Amino acid sequence: MPQSSTISGDGLLLVEDTPSLQMLYATVLRKAGYKPMLASSGAEALTKFAEHRPSVVLLDLMLPDADGLMVMREILALRQETRVIVITANGSVNNAIDATREGAHDFLVKPLGDIRMIGAVASAFAEMHQEVALTVDDISRSDALDRAFMGRSEAMQEVHSRIAAVAGSTAPVFILGESGTGKELCARAVHLKSTRAAQRFVTLNCSAADPEQLEIELFGQAGPKPGRAQSQVQARAGAIAQADGGTLFVQNIQDMSSDLQAAFLRFKQRASFAPVGDSRQIKVDVRLICTASRDPTEDMRAGRLREDLYYRLFVIPITMPPLRERGTDVHLLAQHYLAQIVAEEGKAFSRFHPEVLDLFLHLPWRGNVREMINVLRHAVVLHDGEMVTREMLPPGLAQMDVPTATASGMPEGADPLAGMTMAEIEERAITAAIARHHGSVPRAARELDIAPSTIYRKREQWDKR
DSSP: OOOHHHHHHHOEEEEOSSHHHHHHHHHHHHHTTOOOEEESSHHHHHHHHHHHOOSEEEEESBOSSSBHHHHHHHHHHHOTTOEEEEEESOOOHHHHHHHHHHTOSEEEESSOOHHHHHHHHHHHHHHHHHHHTTOSTTOOHHHHHHHHTOOOSHHHHHHHHHHHHHTTOOSOEEEEOOTTSOHHHHHHHHHHTSTTTTSOEEEEETTTSOTTTHHHHHHOBOOOOTTSOOOSOOOBOOHHHHTTTSEEEEEOGGGSOHHHHHHHHHHHHHTEEOOBTOOOOEEOOOEEEEEESSOHHHHHHTTSSOHHHHHHHOSEEEEOOOGGGSTTHHHHHHHHHHHHHHHHHTOOOOEEOHHHHHHHHHOOOTTHHHHHHHHHHHHHHHOOSSEEOGGGSOHHHHTOOOOOBOTTSSBTTOOTTTTOOHHHHHHHHHHHHHHHTTTOHHHHHHHHTSOHHHHHHHHHHHHTO
């Protein structure tokens, strides 16, 4: 359940002209920990929005003095990043599509279920928090993403070049990489550098969604038909409708059922879809970006991903390198996230002791950027000062030895083969070659006269141990 101390700072505006409903919705929201501001008309809503600039707005489309869509346009003109959840008594999916095309975050149909309403509000705040987390010193979202996506290593320069090449295309992009390497940031970078940058970027994680609800999350759901007995089914716009004109980012598509993969393939082929409970096809214009932490080729061969869908989606691959292969990018990212965490926690840290920077270069970073953020937050929250020292790091890191490497990459004075198996010698040789080339797998592969894919495959096997 959300905490009121957090939510009240973000601001929630409820716009409902029926007094009994306004009181009911406000009571439900307060019990959930929110502190909603209330408005009973379009004019009052715009006045309160201009004064308080709330992050989330629950907006009834039927107001006594104004068209709700017009009010929404005015709100988004004042603050584009605000999440507007529209409410209507009309269960038409067309209204849902119109609202989402105009910029609505979600769509609710009266009578509102408490769980559905709170879920929509929580989702809106969560999305706002994810974007605010990228913001440093009130820079624009694009600039913030560029800072979080920084990198001078050859591996990251290759990523940036690929993004620049594909951003203007409509071809599907498939982003590969370990968990925590920044695959969603990569997808957002493609979106923000494309002609669709002003439109919505919608995310759907197939592994996080309830399998029984995933079809509705994707295609949406039609409401009760006129003349039929009213049911508990509520119309809602799915991820595809919300992304119309923009980009749909689908995570872990191999976790869709085979039947749903077939339906998704039809949508990809026809550029149209039918909401659950409706046979009418709705045309959309959506750029697809997919991602997976596993190799989609292996998923296809294992039967987890349909072959025909694989060839439709795996058109332009982009591989995000793990943090341990990015050389001194580690220092750039550490400084960036230190500044961000310091701002959040109200501390004074501004730099790292050289020992910490040296240690960061040698850490395996199995959790990639997420692990780095956790390490930095540990140091900042539990300590005070201007410089982060080794003693401030989590215990396991603070006591870790940093080997003195020779030109061969082996510890000084050690017999590189004594007591080692062939597999261990191979791992040490590959790791040393990558280090010599500052994290560049392609250069290490050329030195060792093997394919880069061989190194990536072996690294994946080592990570699973």
